[in-house]
Amino acid sequence: MVDRANRPSALNAPSAAAPGPQVDISGSGASSKVTATLPSGESVEVLLYGATVTSWKSDGGKAENLWVSEKAALDGSKAVRGGIPVVFPVFGPPPKDGHPTSSLPQHGFGRTSRWEFLGKSTSEDALDSSSVKLDFGLYTSGLTEDARKAWPFDFGLVYSVTLSKDSLQTVINVRNEGESSFEFQFLLHTYFKIQDISKVSINGLLGVEYIDKVLNASTHQQSDASLTITGEVDRVYASIPQDTTTILESGTPRFDVVRDNLSDTVVWNPWIEKAKAMGDFSPDDGYKNMICVEVGAVKGWQKLEKGEVFEGGQTIKSLL
Numbered sequence: 299m300v301d302r303a304n305r306p307s308a309l310n311a312p313s314a315a316a317p318g319p320q321v322d323i324s325g326s327g328a329s330s331k332v333t334a335t336l337p338s339g340e341s342v343e344v345l346l347y348g349a350t351v352t353s354w355k356s357d358g359g360k361a362e363n364l365w366v367s368e369k370a371a372l373d374g375s376k377a378v379r380g381g382i383p384v385v386f387p388v389f390g391p392p393p394k395d396g397h398p399t400s401s402l403p404q405h406g407f408g409r410t411s412r413w414e415f416l417g418k419s420t421s422e423d424a425l426d427s428s429s430v431k432l433d434f435g436l437y438t439s440g441l442t443e444d445a446r447k448a449w450p451f452d453f454g455l456v457y458s459v460t461l462s463k464d465s466l467q468t469v470i471n472v473r474n475e476g477e478s479s480f481e482f483q484f485l486l487h488t489y490f491k492i493q494d495i496s497k498v499s500i501n502g503l504l505g506v507e508y509i510d511k512v513l514n515a516s517t518h519q520q521s522d523a524s525l526t527i528t529g530e531v532d533r534v535y536a537s538i539p540q541d542t543t544t545i546l547e548s549g550t551p552r553f554d555v556v557r558d559n560l561s562d563t564v565v566w567n568p569w570i571e572k573a574k575a576m577g578d579f580s581p582d583d584g585y586k587n588m589i590c591v592e593v594g595a596v597k598g599w600q601k602l603e604k605g606e607v608f609e610g611g612q613t614i615k616s617l618l
């Protein structure tokens with residue numbers, strides 16, 4: 299359990315032992331961000347706006363794993379086009395049927411709220427496998443008035459981002475802090491950086507049913523072991539039995555995406571026309587260098603009664 303009162307006082311207190319992970323806070327206001335770097339060079343950067351991971355470098359800091367648009371707003375004026383936006387409490391356009399999320403914007407308020415940095419915890423061992431965990435919090439009191447009116451529930455979110463040498467783990471903890479129950483959806487909208495979309499394939503979805511948003515939300519079943527991307531793709535794969543989805547480039551595994559207590563995965567690439575039509579998507583041909591593989595709980599709703607907690611997340615492994 300994260301202690302909400304635990305604010306980082308001495309972020310990088312000197313110690314006699316070998317240097318541990320370095321954690322820094324920089325920028326101000328909506329541009330504030332937290333950066334953590336391991337002694338071996340790997341790093342992660344998290345914008346407080348949306349608790350959006352905007353960079354994750356592995357391989358000693360040499361390989362950036364996340365795609366961020368050159369025109370992404372990083373000043374809190376708009377959800378970040380890239381990195382790992384946090385989608386909560388509704389995925390996509392909210393239902394129009396009077397569901398309690400109906401007045402929220404697309405993908406909810408998680409990615410457009412200013413989160414608090416709750417602090418870091420580190421672990422180190424003799425084998426140079428240190429890791430650092432950064433905790434971020436968002437509570438009803440931290441919402442804009444508009445968001446609070448649109449979704450009038452008392453909740454607490456703690457989002458933990460753990461950087462290890464070859465992996466990044468991002469986990470949400472959702473607590474119902476109010477008197478009445480509420481329903482929500484959650485998704486980690488990860489934009490993976492890849493070299494060439496024409497050489498990418500995605501494994502681990504064989505046999506899974508999906509809703510194809512490009513084909514009028516019709517239902518299909520994944521019949522190929524490898525999904526390749528040759529045009530716009532926007533699919534919601536639901537109730538996936540396999541824990542791991544693998545992104546390959548030229549047949550070589552590049553990323554493993556391991557789901558924890560989340561049963562769905564969205565695969566999205568806007569392709570040529572949709573990429574051009576998005577004002578914050580740049581360069582125009584950036585769609586060749588990104589693929590969104592987004593783990594979540596988005597088919598149906600997660601319900602929490604008073605005092606109940608939901609936890610779910612992903613571990614993404616860079617396989618370079």
Ligand SMILES: O=P(O)(O)OC[C@H]1O[C@H](O)[C@H](O)[C@@H](O)[C@@H]1O
Pocket residue numbers: 377390404405511532533564565566590592
């Ligand atoms: O433009 P955004 O609100 O960030 O949404 C970007 C995309 O997110 C998800 O992947 C959805 O499945 C897509 O339908 C949507 O276009």
